[in-house]
Amino acid sequence: xxxxxxxxxxxxxxxxxxxxxxxxxxxxxxxxxxxxxxxxxxxxxxxxxxxxxxxxxxxxxxxxxxxxxxxxxxxxxxxxxxxxxxxxxxxxxxx
Numbered sequence: 767x768x769x770x771x772x773x774x775x776x777x778x779x780x781x782x783x784x785x786x787x788x789x790x791x792x793x794x795x796x797x798x799x800x801x802x803x804x805x806x807x808x809x810x811x812x813x814x815x816x817x818x819x820x821x822x823x824x825x826x827x828x829x830x831x832x833x834x835x836x837x838x839x840x841x842x843x844x845x846x847x848x849x850x851x852x853x854x855x856x857x858x859x860x861x
Contacts, residue, residue: 800841807832813842 800819805812811834813820822842834840 794845796843796845798841798843801839803834803836803838803840806836809841811840813840 799815799822801815801820803811804814804819809823809825811822811824813822813843820842822844822846832838
């Protein structure tokens with residue numbers, strides 16, 4: 767009886783795990799940028815990557831390991847988030 771109960775609990779746990787991953791939706795793609803820090807504020811970090819300056823927003827949820835300061839070489843992991851979406855109607859569709 768005990769073995770059957772453990773098997774049933776394991777089966778239920780497996781079903782819940784499959785359901786959770788199925789309904790969680792697609793994972794948001796993350797990106798990285800690495801380079802020396804040019805500027806740091808409470809709201810952004812500016813990093814030099816080759817000939818470009820990358821300004822990455824940050825907030826209170828941004829996890830920073832260590833004492834972040836200008837000149838440090840860092841790798842920032844980030845994801846893109848839409849702030850507004852403007853739908854444009856196709857000119858051909860209007861006719």
